[in-house]
Amino acid sequence: MNLSSFIDVFHAWPSLLNGLVMTVMLTLVSSFLGVVLGTLCAWGSLKGPKAVRWFIRGYVEFFRNTPFLGQIFFIFFGLPALGLRLDPVTAALVALTINLTAYACEIIRAGIEATPAGQFEAASSLGLKPAQAFFLVIIPPAFQRVWPAMTSQLVIILLASALCSQISVAELSYEANMIASRTFRNFEAYIVVTLIYLGLAVLFREMLTWVGRRFVYGEFATGAQR
Amino acid sequence: MSNLASSAALAQASPSSAPSGHAIELVGVNKWYGEFHVLKDINLKVHRGERIVICGPSGSGKSTMIRCINRLEEHQQGTIIVDGIELTNDLKRIDEIRREVGMCFQHFNLFPHLTILENLTLAPIWVRKMPKKEADELAMHFLTKVKIPEQAHKYPGQLSGGQQQRVAIARALCMKPKILLFDEPTSALDPEMVKEVLETMVSLAEEGMTMLCVTHEMGFARQVANRVIFMDAGQIIEMNEPEPFFSNPQHERTRLFLSQILGH
Amino acid sequence: MNDFTTWDVFRNLLAAVPWTIYLSLIAFAGGAAVSLILLSLRFAFPRVAGRPVRLYVQVFQGTPLLMQLFLVYFGLALMGVQTTPLFAASLCLSVYSSAYLTETWYGCVLAVPKGQWEASSSLGLKHWQQMLLIVLPQALRLSVPPTVGLMVQIVKNTSLASIVGFVELTRASQIIANATFEPFLAYGAVALIYFVICFSISLCGRHLEKRIRI
């Protein structure tokens, strides 16, 4: 292996770029949906009727205790037996979102449970409806509390999206496989793509920190108050 | 200015002219936590504009009783009528009552992610559907009243305990409640901050607000209370005007309790 | 076509369970060994070892396990090392797990309140005595819940070994799905089996956590 063996890989930059765009798209869309749905699930699992709570608990436990690879296989190869045939990209988005929602629900729930009961009581005593109290009063500090954990989970989702190559979604690691088999530069192709992932992960983490500072953390300090 | 007339003025109607006679009526109220009988046959009628101070040893059920009045806790037996509305499981009625009853907590329970002004305007905007501008004016009015208008754009974590509690009172006032409940509003405060909060409460009392106040500040009780209630083990043991209550308690337990807290 | 009963599917899948467990144990043991070495270095020589260890953790937590697996697989081949899927997967999962274990356990040691260090140094204990007698035992308790969580992650991550051709649960389910034309059943059943394994570990963890707290 020497520098010239990387040239073949770099020649394939258009397909690397396509893969990059797909990976970014998968990550951003599923991150957004997963956080929103995870918040709703956290609400349902804490304040919903008993049946809803049990359903969400079961869903969360199931998806946190099975491998993502199995989930994506089941959604892409298994569901057509029920007449639900998804194209690879949709299947990947569904799998990533369902997986992330389960983790996000659990993370946000922990944040809500750390909220002092007084916050909800104060909101009720002011006449706010439970849904208003939840989204206006409980959620913002809870998000602040768990944003670091959420950031890690979102980075994990970015990295997990590599498995979407297994159902032939043309994202980065799929392109790596393609380049590897076209050029026979296996190691070089994977090194380059791994470094791209590393860069993406660092950038994504930075971006989430920025989002946190801009939208999640106020100028307030939750710790200072009970 | 007229729309900013203090909430107290609304509640100033004299007892006789009130539609149902009483601001709050508790009749035969009982409550259990599992096996544990927290409230035992509570009977209490509060007139409009009346100030009532509730005291008693820790665990006697003082908080539980006043929290039943705005349904933060549910009672299992008896009737609670607030401003002529009976508390049932009907959510509409609970909302209606919560709009009329304000509450201040021991630990203030300000919303840490909102500025002081946003804390005050949250409920007027979302519950009363007030336009933001009007809500801001209302909030500034009450912040001025509790003497901290200059803190409007800070966050709760940046204020002292006494200031936070005054914000909490202003927040409750912004809903223009007819009744205010206080649950040990000064007991989480450093001694030098107790005074500023009590002064705020005294000025509310002078404006004729109906107040139920759990506190061990006996000076406050003497100064503003119409009646003082002593609770023990889930029961109202003694209820009297402050003068006879302090100078001549009727029950041994009251006497013991008073000697303990006045002793220090 | 449907000569396979549901039971046949389960029976064949269950036969692959030991391989998943075997691989998980190797990955956990290997990961724990590597991370204990890294942690010792980091605590013994914080100046010198702190940065490289942090970099190690960041790199392995910042790249997909799938890419690491391919790199190990083809990297070894490039170096002329004869490798098997089991060896490549074991090596890769160990290294990958070690990054997460190092990060987690380091956090547990830091989570022991400062007062404990101060109190033990005021008693005249030496630094290594404080670490060994006072801080580590407490960190060990703190580490139980997250470690159990990581064990679940490791079990789930072994599914990636299927991609380099190692026949564990996921690979078995693929083979069965292709042979029976019953992907719904095969992938559904394998998910259930994973769930039973992982959820049992989670439950054990919760049980341990409760016992430790008392």
Ligand SMILES: Nc1ncnc2c1ncn2[C@@H]1O[C@H](COP(=O)(O)OP(=O)(O)OP(=O)(O)O)[C@@H](O)[C@H]1O
């Ligand atoms: N959610 C609950 N579940 C079970 N028991 C409770 C609950 N809340 C309160 N109690 C019990 O009910 C009793 C009355 O509680 P309450 O908070 O009303 O007392 P209190 O008079 O306000 O005391 P303090 O002066 O300490 O605030 C106490 O013995 C308490 O332990």
Ligand SMILES: [Mg+2]
């Ligand atoms: Mg109390």
